Amino acid sequence: MKKLLLPIALIAFASATFAQNFTYGLRLGLDVGALQASAQGTNSTATTSGHLSSLVEGFADFKFGNFSLQPAIIFTGKGGNVTDGDGGLGQFALHYIEFPLNIVYHVPVSIGNFYFGGGGYVAFGAGGDLSVNGPGGVDSEPATFGGSGDFSSGDSGVDFIGGLQLKSGWLFHLSYDLGLSNILNPNGPEGGFGAFKTRTFGATIGFAL
Numbered sequence: 001m002k003k004l005l006l007p008i009a010l011i012a013f014a015s016a017t018f019a020q021n022f023t024y025g026l027r028l029g030l031d032v033g034a035l036q037a038s039a040q041g042t043n044s045t046a047t048t049s050g051h052l053s054s055l056v057e058g059f060a061d062f063k064f065g066n067f068s069l070q071p072a073i074i075f076t077g078k079g080g081n082v083t084d085g086d087g088g089l090g091q092f093a094l095h096y097i098e099f100p101l102n103i104v105y106h107v108p109v110s111i112g113n114f115y116f117g118g119g120g121y122v123a124f125g126a127g128g129d130l131s132v133n134g135p136g137g138v139d140s141e142p143a144t145f146g147g148s149g150d151f152s153s154g155d156s157g158v159d160f161i162g163g164l165q166l167k168s169g170w171l172f173h174l175s176y177d178l179g180l181s182n183i184l185n186p187n188g189p190e191g192g193f194g195a196f197k198t199r200t201f202g203a204t205i206g207f208a209l
Contacts, residue, residue, distance in 0.1 A: 021062065021063040021064070022060070022061070022062055022063070023060070023061045023063070023208045023209060024058070024059065024060045024061065024208065024209060025058075025059060025061075025169070025171070025206050025207050025208035025209055026056075026057065026058055026059075026206050026207060027055075027056075027057040027058075027059065027171070027173050027204040027205065027206030028054075028055070028056055028057075028204055028205065028206060029054075029055050029173075029202060029203050029204030029205060030052060030053070030054060030055060030202070030203060030204075031052075031053055031054075031055045031076055031077055031175075031200050031201060031202035031203070032050040032051065032052055032200070032201050032202075033050065033051045033053065033077055033078040033079045033080055033094070033198060033199065033200045034047050034048050034049065034050050034051070034079075034080040034198075034199045034200075035047070035048045035078075035079060035080040035092060035196045035197070035198060035199070036179075036196070036197045036198075036199060037194065037195070037196055038194045038195045039193065039194040047080075047199065048079075048080030048081055048082050048092070049080060049081045049082070049083070050080065050081065050201075051077065051078075051079045051080050051081050051091060051092065051093060052077075053076070053077025053078075053079075053093065053095075054077065055074065055075070055076050055077070055202050055204055056074070056075045056076075057072055057073070057074040057075075057076075057204065057206070058072065058073050058074075059071070059072035059073075060072070061104070061208065063106070066105060066106050066107070066108075067103065067104065067105055067106070068103075068104045068106065068115075069101070069102075069103060069104075070101070070102045070103075070104050070117070070119075070161075071099070071100070071101050071102075072098075072099070072100050072101075072102075073097065073098070073099055074097070074098040074099075074100065075095070075096075075097055075098075075126070076095070076096055076097075076098050076123070076200065076202070077093065077094065077095055077096075077128075077200075078094045078095075078096055078123075078155070078177075078179075078198045078200050079091070079092035079093050079094040079128065079198075080092050089132070089133045090130075090131070090132045090133075091129070091130070091131045091132075091133075092128075092130060092143075093128050093129045093130075093131070093143075094125065094128035094143055094151070094183075095125070095126045095127045095128045096123040096124060096125055096126055096155060097123065097124050097126050098121050098122070098123035098124075098155075098177075099121060099122050099123070100119060100120070100121035100159050100177075101119045101120060101121070102117045102118055102119035102159065102161055103117050103118065103119055104116070104117030104161065105117055106165075111164075111166055111167060112164060112165045112166040112167045112168075113164075113165055114162075114163070114164055115161075115162065115163060115164075115165060116160075116161065116162035116163075117160075117161055117162070118158065118159060118160040118161065119158070119159060120156070120157070120158050120159065121156065121157060121158070121159050121177060122154060122155070122156045123154060123155040123156065124145075124153060124154050124155075125143070125145030125146070125151055125152075125153055125154065125155075127142070127143065128142070128143035129141070129142055129143060130142075130143050130150070144188075145185075146185070147185075147187070148185070148187050148188055148189075149185055149188055150184070150185060150188050150189065151183050151184060151185050151188065151196075152181070152182070152183050152184065152185045152186075154181070155179055155181050155183050155198055156179070156180060156181045157177055157178050157179040157180040157181065157197075157198070158177075158178050158180065159175060159176065159177045159178070160175070160176045160178075161173065161174065161175045161176075162174050165208060169207050169208050169209065170205070170206075170207055171205070171206050171207065171208055172204075172205055173202075173203070173204045173205070173206060174201075174202065174203055174204075175200075175201070175202040175203075175204075176200070176201050176202075177198065177199070177200040177201075177202075178199065179197045179198030179199065179200075180197065181197065182195040182196060182197065183196045183197070183198060184196050
């Protein structure tokens with residue numbers, strides 16, 4: 001019996017320590033997406049105006065001192081809006097499931113902790129719409145990914161996060177994604193046009209357990 005006591009105590013201690021350093025939670029809010037476009041054979045770029053969409057995020061946080069490793073899964077909107085010379089509005093309303101992994105630094109304060117960090121992400125197209133609102137009305141079609149669709153099946157880039165987490169568990173979170181991949185499908189109808197790269201700013205509130 002005594003031989004079992006030490007291993008049981010060590011397992012219990014390790015489990016308690018892990019529980020204290022592990023949290024998870026949910027964040028909800030809005031994001032504003034834009035597309036940086038560049039034409040084939042030129043060095044010039046142009047950025048669309050912002051497209052507003054919703055953002056839902058589940059995350060985990062593994063803390064080591066003041067640092068933590070924070071993976072997440074996010075249902076997010078990307079895309080952008082463009083206006084032509086006749087006042088018509090074109091919308092790229094794209095939806096992605098995104099998987100970021102960030103290294104985060106926490107700064108304790110009396111009400112909780114401020115945090116900031118960064119890392120990388122991969123994302124996979126999950127639907128959306130392309131629409132033009134012109135003098136003749138609205139013309140819309142679904143966004144297609146992969147195969148011979150309009151867009152590549154995925155996106156990837158770097159991201160930056162920051163916010164405030166209160167001792168009660170409530171948190172206020174900001175994020176910025178800088179897409180590094182060309183999301184235009186090289187095998188799609190616009191494959192030879194150039195490149196689209198995503199830019200996305202998000203603001204959410206949430207709760208951590």
